[in-house]
Amino acid sequence: AQTVTQSQPEMSVQEAETVTLSCTYDTSESDYYLFWYKQPPSRQMILVIRQEAYKQQNATENRFSVNFQKAAKSFSLKISDSQLGDAAMYFCAYRSARGGSNYKLTFGKGTLLTVNP
Amino acid sequence: NAGVTQTPKFQVLKTGQSMTLQCAQDMNHEYMSWYRQDPGMGLRLIHYSVGAGITDQGEVPNGYNVSRSTTEDFPLRLLSAAPSQTSVYFCASSKQGAGNQPQHFGDGTRLSIL
Numbered sequence: 001a002q003t004v005t006q007s008q009p010e011m012s013v014q015e016a017e018t019v020t021l022s023c024t025y026d027t028s029e030s031d032y033y034l035f036w037y038k039q040p041p042s043r044q045m046i047l048v049i050r051q052e053a054y055k056q057q058n059a060t061e062n063r064f065s066v067n068f069q070k071a072a073k074s075f076s077l078k079i080s081d082s083q084l085g086d087a088a089m090y091f092c093a094y095r096s097a098r099g100g101s102n103y104k105l106t107f108g109k110g111t112l113l114t115v116n117p
Numbered sequence: 118n119a120g121v122t123q124t125p126k127f128q129v130l131k132t133g134q135s136m137t138l139q140c141a142q143d144m145n146h147e148y149m150s151w152y153r154q155d156p157g158m159g160l161r162l163i164h165y166s167v168g169a170g171i172t173d174q175g176e177v178p179n180g181y182n183v184s185r186s187t188t189e190d191f192p193l194r195l196l197s198a199a200p201s202q203t204s205v206y207f208c209a210s211s212k213q214g215a216g217n218q219p220q221h222f223g224d225g226t227r228l229s230i231l
Contacts, residue, residue, distance in 0.1 A: 009157075035219065045207065045222035091159060103148040103167070103211055104175065105220060107159040 002027045004094050006108035013082045014116050020067075021077045021111045023092030031097035034068070034075045035105070040088040048090070051075065053097070079113075087115045119143050123208050123223035130198045130230050138193040138226050140208030147213040149191040150220070153177065153204040160207065166191055167213065198230045 003026045013019035025034070036048040051059045051068050058066050063083075067076045079086055092108040124139045142149065150165035152175075162175030166185040180202055182194040191210075195202060205227050209220040 004159075006159075043205065043225045043227075045209075047219040050219065103213070103220070104150065104162055104165060105152075105160070105209075107152075107161070109157055109159040 002029075002032075002094050002096070002106045004092050004106050004108040006090075006092055006111050008111045009109070010112045010114070012114040012116060013079070015082055015084060017082055018078060018080045019082055019113065021079075021090050021092075021113065023075045023077070023108055025073050025075065025092075025094050025106075027073070027094065027096075029096055029098065033095040033097060034066075035093040035095065036064070036066070036075075036077045037091045037093060037107075038086075038088045039091065039110075040085075045091075049077065082115050084115050084117060087113055089113070121208055121210055121221050121223040123206075123226050125226060126224065127227050128229070130195075130228065132198060132200060132230060134198050136195050136198065138195075138206055138208075138228070140191045140193065140223060141189050142191075142208075142210040142221070143189065144210065144212070144221065145188060146210035146221070147188070148220075149185065149208065149210045150175070151181070151183065151191070151193045152207045152209065153202075154207060154225075155204050163193065163206075195228075200230045202228065203230045204228060 005024045032053045034051045038046045049061045063080045089110045093105045121142045151163040152160040164183040166172045208223040211220040
């Protein structure tokens with residue numbers, strides 16, 4: 001079974017600065033997908049960014065980018081120019097690319113990000 | 118387009134009571150699932166369905182039942198509520214096919230069992 005580990009229960013960053021959230025995962029599969037979800041106090045689950053394991057290029061979405069290291073099974077999220085609205089719980093998630101039950105997401109335990117003005 | 122709709126948003130139950138959490142999606146998604154979120158535990162999969170008439174267990178299925186009679190609806194039933202089932206419950210759906218398609222989440226149901 002796959003596991004996802006987020007080693008930082010809490011992180012803080014100053015507004016306008018950069019912060020990196022860590023995520024490692026364990027899998028024996030070679031094809032899979034990785035996601036970062038944001039959960040603000042409103043409780044909504046919002047997709048931040050996704051990465052296909054077969055792609056070597058790191059995904060970027062505006063101020064959000066990832067550092068995907070497949071051999072190291074590492075998938076960190078970098079938030080540049082942090083804004084107050086970035087304050088939230090962030091979840092890293094894994095999804096197999098195999099058929100059948102491959103739509104299940106395995107989540108890490110989350111990192112609570114605080115943005116200080 | 119409403120997306121994934123969960124009802125109710127909040128509920129308080131007494132131990133031993135039964136209840137059904139409703140989930141409906143209007144995106145014609147084949148895949149639907151239920152997660153529970155507990156402090157420090159992330160989201161854990163309870164049950165999932167890959168289409169009408171097909172359901173399967175996830176990581177923490179005990180105490181919960183599901184059925185999928187239509188593509189749109191995927192209710193979660195608690196037959197005899199226990200305090201350990203106090204949690205926030207999320208329903209999610211996604212289109213089958215490319216696995217990089219994100220799951221769409223409902224807004225969650227906060228359930229308290231006294």
